[in-house]
Every structure is written in C-alpha cells, then in structure tokens.
Amino acid sequence: MDDLLQHFIVEARELVQQATDSLLALERDPAGSAHLDSAFRAVHTLKGSVGLFDFAPMGLALHAAEDLLGSLRDGRGAMGGEAIDSLLECIGQSERWVDAIERTGHLPAGAAEEGYRIARVLRAQLDEGSADAAPTVPAADLAWIEELKAACPDPAALRSGDTPLVAIRYTPRADCFFAGDDPVALLRSVPDLIAVRLSNRDPWPPAGEIDPFACNLQVEALSGAALDAVKAVFRFVPDQVTLQEAARGAPGDAHGMRQDSAAAGPSPDPAGGASARMLRVDAARIDRLADLVGEMVVAKNALAHLAAQGADGMDGKSLVQGLQASQAVIDRLVAEMHGAIMDVRMMPMRDIFRRFPRAVREIAGPLGKTIDFSMEGEDVEADKSVVEGLFEPLLHVLRNAIGHGAEPENLRQEAGKPAGARVVLRARRDGDRVLVEVEDDGRGIDPGAIRRVARERGLASGDGIDGMSDEEVIGLIFAPGFSTASEVTELSGRGVGMDAVRSSIERLGGQIGVRSRLGRGTTIRLSLPLTIVMTKVMAVRVGGELYGLPLDGIVETAFVPSARILPVQEAEAFVLRDRTLPLVRLASLLEIPRAPDKGAAVKVVVMAVGDELVGIAVDGFAERMDVLMRPMDGILAGMPGVMGTTLLGDGSVLMILDVPELIG
Amino acid sequence: MTVRLEGHAILLEGQCRVEDAEPLLGWLQADRSRIVDLSAAEHLHAAVLQILMALKPSIRGEGKDSFLRDWITPSLITTDLPDGEPNDG
Numbered sequence: 001m002d003d004l005l006q007h008f009i010v011e012a013r014e015l016v017q018q019a020t021d022s023l024l025a026l027e028r029d030p031a032g033s034a035h036l037d038s039a040f041r042a043v044h045t046l047k048g049s050v051g052l053f054d055f056a057p058m059g060l061a062l063h064a065a066e067d068l069l070g071s072l073r074d075g076r077g078a079m080g081g082e083a084i085d086s087l088l089e090c091i092g093q094s095e096r097w098v099d100a101i102e103r104t105g106h107l108p109a110g111a112a113e114e115g116y117r118i119a120r121v122l123r124a125q126l127d128e129g130s131a132d133a134a135p136t137v138p139a140a141d142l143a144w145i146e147e148l149k150a151a152c153p154d155p156a157a158l159r160s161g162d163t164p165l166v167a168i169r170y171t172p173r174a175d176c177f178f179a180g181d182d183p184v185a186l187l188r189s190v191p192d193l194i195a196v197r198l199s200n201r202d203p204w205p206p207a208g209e210i211d212p213f214a215c216n217l218q219v220e221a222l223s224g225a226a227l228d229a230v231k232a233v234f235r236f237v238p239d240q241v242t243l244q245e246a247a248r249g250a251p252g253d254a255h256g257m258r259q260d261s262a263a264a265g266p267s268p269d270p271a272g273g274a275s276a277r278m279l280r281v282d283a284a285r286i287d288r289l290a291d292l293v294g295e296m297v298v299a300k301n302a303l304a305h306l307a308a309q310g311a312d313g314m315d316g317k318s319l320v321q322g323l324q325a326s327q328a329v330i331d332r333l334v335a336e337m338h339g340a341i342m343d344v345r346m347m348p349m350r351d352i353f354r355r356f357p358r359a360v361r362e363i364a365g366p367l368g369k370t371i372d373f374s375m376e377g378e379d380v381e382a383d384k385s386v387v388e389g390l391f392e393p394l395l396h397v398l399r400n401a402i403g404h405g406a407e408p409e410n411l412r413q414e415a416g417k418p419a420g421a422r423v424v425l426r427a428r429r430d431g432d433r434v435l436v437e438v439e440d441d442g443r444g445i446d447p448g449a450i451r452r453v454a455r456e457r458g459l460a461s462g463d464g465i466d467g468m469s470d471e472e473v474i475g476l477i478f479a480p481g482f483s484t485a486s487e488v489t490e491l492s493g494r495g496v497g498m499d500a501v502r503s504s505i506e507r508l509g510g511q512i513g514v515r516s517r518l519g520r521g522t523t524i525r526l527s528l529p530l531t532i533v534m535t536k537v538m539a540v541r542v543g544g545e546l547y548g549l550p551l552d553g554i555v556e557t558a559f560v561p562s563a564r565i566l567p568v569q570e571a572e573a574f575v576l577r578d579r580t581l582p583l584v585r586l587a588s589l590l591e592i593p594r595a596p597d598k599g600a601a602v603k604v605v606v607m608a609v610g611d612e613l614v615g616i617a618v619d620g621f622a623e624r625m626d627v628l629m630r631p632m633d634g635i636l637a638g639m640p641g642v643m644g645t646t647l648l649g650d651g652s653v654l655m656i657l658d659v660p661e662l663i664g
Numbered sequence: 665m666t667v668r669l670e671g672h673a674i675l676l677e678g679q680c681r682v683e684d685a686e687p688l689l690g691w692l693q694a695d696r697s698r699i700v701d702l703s704a705a706e707h708l709h710a711a712v713l714q715i716l717m718a719l720k721p722s723i724r725g726e727g728k729d730s731f732l733r734d735w736i737t738p739s740l741i742t743t744d745l746p747d748g749e750p751n752d753g
Contacts, residue, residue, distance in 0.1 A: 153734075153738075172710070177682050177710070177711050181710075182682070182709050182710050182711075183710040184707070184708055184709060184710040184713055184736065185707070185709070185710075187735070188707070188731050193734075193735060196735040196736075196739075197739070198713070198717065198736070198739045200714070200717060200718070204717075204718040205718075207692075207693055207696070207718070207719055208693060210689060210693075210715065210718055210719075212685035212686045212688075212689045212711055212715060213682075213685070213711065215710060215711070215714065216714055216718075217710055217713070217714050217717075480683045499683065500682065503686065539694070622694055622695070623693060623694050623695075648690055650669075650686070650687035650690040650691060
C-alpha cells in the first residue's frame with residue numbers, strides 16, 4: 001500500500017470520528033452551530049481527500065452529506081433526528097469503506113449502489129422530504145448465486161417446486177460470538193437447505209495470530225422454503241444478512257431475481273474492527289528517543305577512544321576503570337531507551353472510548369431505551385495492545401448494561417429513578433495497573449436467579465451454591481457455559497457472553513470482577529496491566545508434559561545420534577561440530593522418570609549457560625510462542641529452577657524453566 | 665468437555681460450543697499434524713468451525729448428525745475453499 005493511501009486511512013478515521021462526535025453533540029444540542037461547523041468541515045475535508053483516489057461512490061455519498069450539512073448551516077433546512085440518522089449512516093458507511101480500503105486497497109463490491117443509495121437518501125432530506133427516501137434496490141451482484149447453484153449437491157432439488165428459491169448471504173459480525181450468536185446454529189435452523197457454501201470473509205491470518213473469538217466466516221446458502229420463513233431465522237441479525245429470491249432452475253437461467261433486504265450488503269462491526277493500525281505518536285516522545293540515540297553514539301565513541309588507548313599500551317588498571325565507566329553509561333542509556341520505547345507504545349483510552357458513544361446509540365436505539373452515557377478518564381494511558389484489546393470486551397459489557405441492566409422507562413419511573421438509565425464508562429490509573437469500570441444504575445443482578453440457573457446447569461453442586469455468599473454467586477456470571485436464558489433479548493444474552501469477555505481480559509493479563517445491588521445497578525470492573533511484556537519461549541516435551549524454555553538462552557536444536565553420546569564418568573557428553581558439549585537430561589534435572597531413548601537419535605536443545613554451551617536432552621520439541629509470563633508468587637515464589645508460568649490456550653499451565661539454576 | 669486430546673487426535677464430541685474453540689486452536693497450533701475426529705460430533709459452533717477452516721487439519725469422520733454430514737463437513741474435507749488460501753505464516 002502506498003504512503004499516500006496510508007495517510008489517507010489515518011486521516012479518514014480521524015475525520016470520521018470528528019464528524020461522528022460533532023453529529024452526536026448536535027443531536028443533544030441542535031442549536032449548537034459550532035458542532036454543525038465542525039461536522040461540515042470534517043465531511044468537506046474527507047470528501048476532498050477521497051477525491052484524490054478512485055473511490056467515486058464514497059465521494060458521491062460524502063458530497064451529498066456535505067450539501068445537506070451546508071444547507072443546514074445556512075439555515076435552509078431543518079435539523080431533525082432523521083437528518084442526523086442519515087448523516088450518521090453515511091459516516092458509518094464511510095468508516096466501513098475505509099476499513100475495506102485498508103484491507104484490500106479498494107472499495108468493496110456493491111459500493112457503487114450503496115454510495116448512490118446513501119446520496120439519494122441524503123438528497124431527499126435536502127429536498128425537504130419530497131422525494132422518496134426508501135432505499136433503492138441495487139442491481140445486486142448475482143454471480144455468487146450462480147456459483148451456489150453450481151455447487152448444489154443435488155441439482156434436481158433446484159428444479160422441484162414452484163416457489164422461487166431464497167439465496168442467503170450471511171456475513172456475521174466479527175464480534176458476534178460475544179453477543180452469543182452461533183452462525184452455524186442459525187444455518188442449521190434454515191428450513192429446506194439446498195446448497196451451502198462456507199468461506200472466510202477476510203483472508204485467514206497466520207496460524208499463530210488467529211483470534212478464536214473473532215468471527216471471520218461468510219455463509220452463503222440456498223433454501224427452498226418461503227422467504228418469510230427464512231427471514232424469521234435471521235430476524236435477530238438483519239444487518240448481517242442479505243436475502244434474495246432467485247429463480248429455480250439450473251445455473252445459467254438467472255432471470256426474475258428480486259432483492260428483498262432492508263440492509264444492502266453485509267455490514268461489518270459498526271464501530272470498526274480491531275485490526276492493526278498505524279500508531280500516532282506524540283512528537284516529544286520521538287524526540288526523546290532521538291536524544292537517547294544521540295547519547296548512545298557518544299557512548300560508543302568513548303568506547304572506540306578507549307579501545308585505541310588500550311592498543312597504545314594503556315595500563316590495565318586504567319583500561320578496566322574506563323571500561324567500567326563506559327559500561328555504566330551504556331547500561332543507563334539502554335534502560336532509558338527501553339523506557340522510551342515503552343512510552344511510544346502507550347496510547348490513551350480516548351482512542352477506543354471515542355467510538356463508544358455512537359455504539360451506545362446504535363445499541364439503545366432499537367431497544368427504545370434512553371441512555372445517559374458518560375465517560376471519564378479518557379486520558380489514562382496504557383500499552384497499545386492493552387487498549388486495543390479492550391475494545392470488544394468493553395463493547396460487550398456495555399451491550400449487557402444497556403440490554404439487561406437498563407430497565408424500560410416505566411419500570412424506572414415506578415422505582416423512582418430518572419427515565420434515562422445512567423451508564424458510566426470510567427478509566428483510572430492504579431499504581432502499575434489500569435482500572436476500567438462500566439457502571440449502570442439499572443436493575444442489578446438477582447443472586448436468586450443466578451443460583452437457580454447455576455443449579456439447573458450444574459455449574460456447581462447444590463450444597464456448593466447454598467454455601468456461597470451473594471457476591472460469590474454473582475461472580476458465576478463469568479463461569480463458562482453460564483447465561484441467564486430468562487433474560488434473552490434480541491440484542492445480547494443468547495448464549496455465552498461474560499465468560500468470553502473474561503477470557504479476553506485474562507489473555508491481556510487482566511482480571512474481571514462484578515459488584516451488583518439488586519434494583520440499584522451493576523458495576524463491572526476490569527483491572528489490567530499498564531504494559532504487556534511478552535517473553536519468547538520454546539516449549540519442549542518431557543515425560544508427557546510440556547515445559548517452556550526461554551528462547552533467548554537457546555542457541556540451536558539438534559538431533560544427536562545415540563551412538564555419539566559418550567559416557568564421561570557419571571555424566572554424558574556429545575560432540576557437536578568438533579566441540580565436546582556436556583549433555584544433561586531434562587528429565588533428570590526435574591527428577592521425573594526418564595523415558596527410554598526411542599529411536600536412534602536424541603533431541604537436544606543447545607543452550608548457553610554462563611560462558612558454556614550445554615546440551616539439554618528432551619523427549620520432543622513443541623512450538624515457539626510469545627507468552628505473558630507471570631512470576632511465581634505466594635508459596636511457590638521460592639521454587640528453584642522455575643522462572644514463571646503462563647496459561648496456554650487450553651487452560652493448562654506451562655512452567656517456564658530457569659535452566660542455569662536447575663543445573664546450578 | 666466436548667473437545668479433548670487423545671494421542672495424536674483431537675476429538676470433538678456432542679454439542680461443541682464456543683468455549684471449545686480456544687483449546688482446539690491451541691492444540692492445532694502446537695502440532696499442525698494432529699487429526700481432528702468429528703465422528704461423534706453433533707454440532708460445531710461457528711467458532712470451532714472457523715478454526716478448522718483456517719488451519720485445515722486432517723479430518724476423520726463426518727459428524728454424527730445429518731446437518732453436519734450434508735452441509736458442514738464436506739467443506740472441510742474438500743480442499744478448494746473459494747475465497748483465498750489460508751496463510752500458514
């Protein structure tokens with residue numbers, strides 16, 4: 001991707017954000033001309049940037065938005081909720097287009113129709129609602145339906161029956177698992193399936209970077225059932241599915257198709273995905289880093305000078321003193337550079353928080369709830385990976401607060417609460433951790449209901465549940481497989497939820513907790529480390545167990561033929577490229593029974609221990625990984641030979657060994 | 665648990681849920697040659713399915729349930745998925 005396009009993407013995101021913030025502010029305060037000006041400027045600039053590239057449909061939509069904003073600014077139009085809605089729709093679509101451009105370099109298929117549609121809706125507002133603002137039916141791209149027909153395992157089924165077929169294209173949102181959706185279960189409930197094609201929405205990431213909680217599927221299917229029956233299956237995800245009637249018959253005679261979908265095209269995550277982004281860094285931080293590099297050059301020159309003096313016959317004592325002084329300077333500089341580079345990675349919570357007001361509006365809208373949403377602590381900083389990793393879990397927590405926590409207005413008024421539910425998102429620094437809270441003043445969690453569900457699902461024994469305090473019972477919402485089905489809404493709570501949030505937070509090295517008072521509200525509290533320091537380890541297998549060895553101590557791995565292992569008194573040694581290295585069996589170090597040597601070769605990890613190389617015999621090599629290492633604490637703190645532990649994907653614990661200490 | 669490791673094979677059994685995706689991913693990442701056995705599977709959550717689609721392990725069995733056999737496992741066994749090849753990194 002060329003530089004210009006990269007800058008465009010960064011700038012476009014900021015302008016989209018500015019426009020969104022201004023439009024939301026305008027909705028609260030319709031008289032605020034500063035907000036209108038700001039929105040107009042953002043859209044105007046964005047339209048200008050779009051013009052530099054071949055993104056005509058996006059330009060068309062934004063141009064219409066600019067004209068509408070311009071006429072509102074000149075007092076020629078009335079600012080109503082409808083205008084705000086259509087402007088936000090245009091901005092939201094622009095944001096999705098920017099995401100698509102970042103992924104693929106161009107606008108997605110169907111953008112032309114969509115841009116035209118948005119422009120028409122906006123222009124209809126401009127003409128004071130005289131024109132029909134209903135979405136036009138785009139001439140959809142029908143090739144995929146033909147391909148589906150071709151893939152049908154039973155072509156006879158394509159012809160039998162008189163009603164048209166229904167073609168389904170379902171692109172689940174990336175965060176749909178957090179909402180409890182299971183696209184496969186939805187597909188299963190489609191009546192009379194005739195053909196199915198499963199594919200990936202975006203190219204799969206490398207195996208090591210797959211996020212099991214981000215849905216990347218696209219499901220296409222043909223059904224012989226009536227359109228309404230198919231529609232009913234997807235009633236909870238109308239924004240993610242396109243349904244089309246297609247004529248029966250063999251592939252090729254694709255006449256008489258008719259689109260039936262309110263939403264044109266699939267829409268990915270409305271608030272933007274968590275893809276890798278460019279990092280915007282405060283110039284002062286880069287300057288500091290540059291200063292440090294400058295000092296490092298000076299320190300290096302001093303070392304060169306010292307080397308020259310040594311060559312000229314400087315006496316040993318002065319040379320050692322000079323070296324020690326030089327080493328102390330370099331030590332300090334390296335530590336400062338490390339600190340500076342960690343600083344560069346720090347980003348404020350604002351970068352994700354600013355996307356929530358619109359998300360809250362989009363969640364609350366369909367539920368008919370009024371939410372008084374506020375945020376605190378946007379300036380609190382944490383490592384980029386922590387901040388970005390928080391977006392989806394927080395979105396889900398907010399969704400729960402709005403969907404489950406906030407009561408309908410009439411119930412709130414009966415309880416003497418203000419009509420709009422208050423939801424506060426708050427971040428603050430606490431020592432070397434960041435606390436993030438989502439607090440609502442809604443109905444709270446009923447420990448009685450949790451007890452009942454926990455018993456029904458067998459999450460704990462009856463006695464166990466009776467013995468738990470209310471707080472402990474409420475904590476069960478994070479247990480795998482828990483969901484209060486009695487609270488099912490169209491929005492959230494269908495299936496898993498909080499346990500997925502908990503695993504995401506734990507993967508960031510954080511903890512999650514809940515406090516709730518029935519009738520008074522719920523607070524979900526996340527505590528996260530400010531920075532994540534990943535350690536590279538290589539996993540090895542010994543006696544059926546996995547252990548981690550820090551990669552920085554490993555020189556190489558080798559297969560040593562058993563015949564080349566030489567007993568040396570009590571110990572063993574082997575020759576590797578003309579060097580004799582001691583061989584140590586990891587099983588003996590760990591004092592576990594040693595498996596007999598299988599095959600003709602022994603697997604050896606060659607590690608640097610002090611100044612020497614040592615071969616460590618293991619039963620097998622496993623993969624290398626970046627892990628979040630937790631130091632040993634509590635009663636295990638004094639355990640020799642173990643540097644720390646980490647949690648593996650399957651929930652098991654990997655011990656990371658300190659080999660020099662083990663050999664000791 | 666509806667997912668478990670038995671020797672060189674990963675067994676998916678019964679109603680596989682979203683929680684099963686993470687251990688499945690971990691085991692496959694650790695050893696890409698492991699076989700995934702679907703013989704006793706009655707349902708695969710989409711999160712589990714997409715791990716299988718992304719990593720394309722060898723599959724044994726085609727599911728205990730007709731929906732899986734007809735519509736889901738065929739796309740795991742045929743190698744030519746339409747959009748984009750997975751990137752093994």
